[in-house]
Amino acid sequence: MTVHNLYIFDRNGSCLYYNEWNRKKQAGISKEEEFKLMYGMLFSIRSFVSKMSPLDMKEGFLSFQTSRYRLHYYETPSGLRFVMNTDLSVSNARETLQHIYSNLYVEYIVKNPVCDSTHSLDSELFSSRLDAFIRALPYYSPRAA
Amino acid sequence: MNSYCTRMTVHNLYIFDRNGSCLYYNEWNRKKQAGISKEEEFKLMYGMLFSIRSFVSKMSPLDMKEGFLSFQTSRYRLHYYETPSGLRFVMNTDLSVSNARETLQHIYSNLYVEYIVKNPVCDSTHSLDSELFSSRLDAFIRALPYYSPRAA
Numbered sequence: 001m002t003v004h005n006l007y008i009f010d011r012n013g014s015c016l017y018y019n020e021w022n023r024k025k026q027a028g029i030s031k032e033e034e035f036k037l038m039y040g041m042l043f044s045i046r047s048f049v050s051k052m053s054p055l056d057m058k059e060g061f062l063s064f065q066t067s068r069y070r071l072h073y074y075e076t077p078s079g080l081r082f083v084m085n086t087d088l089s090v091s092n093a094r095e096t097l098q099h100i101y102s103n104l105y106v107e108y109i110v111k112n113p114v115c116d117s118t119h120s121l122d123s124e125l126f127s128s129r130l131d132a133f134i135r136a137l138p139y140y141s142p143r144a145a
Numbered sequence: 146m147n148s149y150c151t152r153m154t155v156h157n158l159y160i161f162d163r164n165g166s167c168l169y170y171n172e173w174n175r176k177k178q179a180g181i182s183k184e185e186e187f188k189l190m191y192g193m194l195f196s197i198r199s200f201v202s203k204m205s206p207l208d209m210k211e212g213f214l215s216f217q218t219s220r221y222r223l224h225y226y227e228t229p230s231g232l233r234f235v236m237n238t239d240l241s242v243s244n245a246r247e248t249l250q251h252i253y254s255n256l257y258v259e260y261i262v263k264n265p266v267c268d269s270t271h272s273l274d275s276e277l278f279s280s281r282l283d284a285f286i287r288a289l290p291y292y293s294p295r296a297a
Contacts, residue, residue: 085204
């Protein structure tokens with residue numbers, strides 16, 4: 001079981017944070033292009049999902065899965081977007097992402113007068129706490145898939 | 146976390162050929178229309194899935210095997226199955242259905258192949274026009290363990 005990587009985007013599409021824990025294959029494009037593709041694609045998926053919905057939507061797009069991984073999506077009311085790729089054994093990472101938002105992002109970025117949350121998240125404390133949190137997850141395993 | 150006691154159901158099914166033409170569409174339980182014409186809807190569905198598959202493969206942190214299988218929202222799940230010949234089955238169900246792959250494989254092997262491909266009168270490159278196919282498919286969907294008539 002494992003977490004592959006995590007992206008945090010603001011509502012304008014800028015990637016504020018990215019880290020990977022277990023990624024065996026790179027995208028073959030620059031990180032900047034990858035972030036744009038990720039944000040743009042999720043924006044389109046959410047729009048499509050809502051239009052094609054056979055029922056009235058509540059929350060909207062939550063996750064997709066492939067034969068190898070699952071992508072989890074969480075958006076805060078302020079438009080901050082958390083995107084996490086895990087292996088297939090993780091069916092619901094919503095609480096994990098909510099925790100990352102409330103207990104890590106809000107605590108170490110928002111409440112930090114020195115940190116400018118509109119730019120790249122530059123806090124070592126945030127990075128290390130997030131890293132520790134991910135590695136402590138029940139579904140994180142260092143020598144993974 | 147909400148846990149509604151929703152009835153299980155299949156909302157609708159699309160079948161596309163490898164060029165993007167929608168060969169078949171039917172709905173069983175759809176409460177909300179897309180607000181665009183069916184033709185536009187089919188194009189959007191096919192185009193979006195094409196893009197999702199391309200994106201999913203590029204962003205994959207691991208080497209892909211099969212590729213995109215499904216996505217879920219807070220209200221429904223979309224299942225995707227592509228045959229080796231490029232025929233694409235897309236089915237929307239409610240959230241209680243986690244894996245519809247076998248269902249879609251059955252629809253392909255036992256309904257599409259049997260009633261369309263093996264039918265000399267049916268032209269499988271155009272809209273699937275077989276009443277037998279339609280009725281057998283309809284009966285199959287309604288007989289699914291997760292299909293319930295008065296649903297979600």
